[in-house]
Amino acid sequence: MSLPVPVTGVVGACLRDARERRMVLPKQAADALDIGLPALLALEEGTSLISPAALETLTGLYRSPDDAALRLLLVRHFGRDGAVVRDREPGHARRFAACADSAHLIRWQSTVILPGPLQTPHYARAVGERPVPRTGAPRATSGSAVYLVDERVIQRGGESARLMARQLDHLQHLLDSGTDIRIAPGTRPLPQPAGHLVELHLPGGPLWARPGPGHVDYFGTSGFAAAITASLDTTDTAYTRDALKRAAHAHHALAAEPGDKQQATTGARPCP
Incomplete structure (x- = not known):
């Protein structure tokens, strides 16, 4: 069987x-x-x-x-x-976090909002996400992670330019600290439907997850693995640093304007 x-x-x-x-x-x-x-x-x-x-x-x-x-x-x-396995029961976010903790490699591709591990608390609240409470003995994560983000995600200003400016400062700090963040140029949009796609390499083999509002879908096989690899091949650290700096400068400039309610680029909220 x-x-x-x-x-x-x-x-x-x-x-x-x-x-x-x-x-x-x-x-x-x-x-x-x-x-x-x-x-x-x-x-x-x-x-x-x-x-x-x-x-x-x-x-x-x-x-x-x-x-x-x-x-x-x-x-x-x-x-x-x-x-396809849809986990929509209470605690689905905690179970997804357990899978991520068990993975020795994670490749996270996002086209709409920033991946959860990169979010500041204020950004998480703005997009309707919550940190997963981790109780019990702390567990060291041994996995390596790559975060591939569509450039349009960091160009969305949201209702508060100051919120996004701080989030971008945080991303630059993570990048400087060794976090593997890749920004895919807006001229080459990521080849997947809107949302997150997470490739988890568990001890028993790879699986794919797509977190959504109120659920997480898991896939045993996926055609997105090659697409993620191809997207990563088109990114580099220099472009990522430049894209983050440009977006941060734009949002800091908007945050300095009266009312702090100006919108950047698309004017969309940083959420799906």
């Missing part, structure tokens, strides 16, 4: 995240299921499908709030290899 990718990857990443945040050793979890350590790691890596009974045991051990949502993912998509 083929495994229902990407269900196995999502469930496995959430289980690993919950175990580590509760500081439960892998052997303790394996003993709770009466299985060997390699079998437990296979569940967490998404290379083996967990049974509903084993899922209940582990979520109970970890005191995880995601038991019901993960069960629904299993029930709805059992055996459907390559299906």
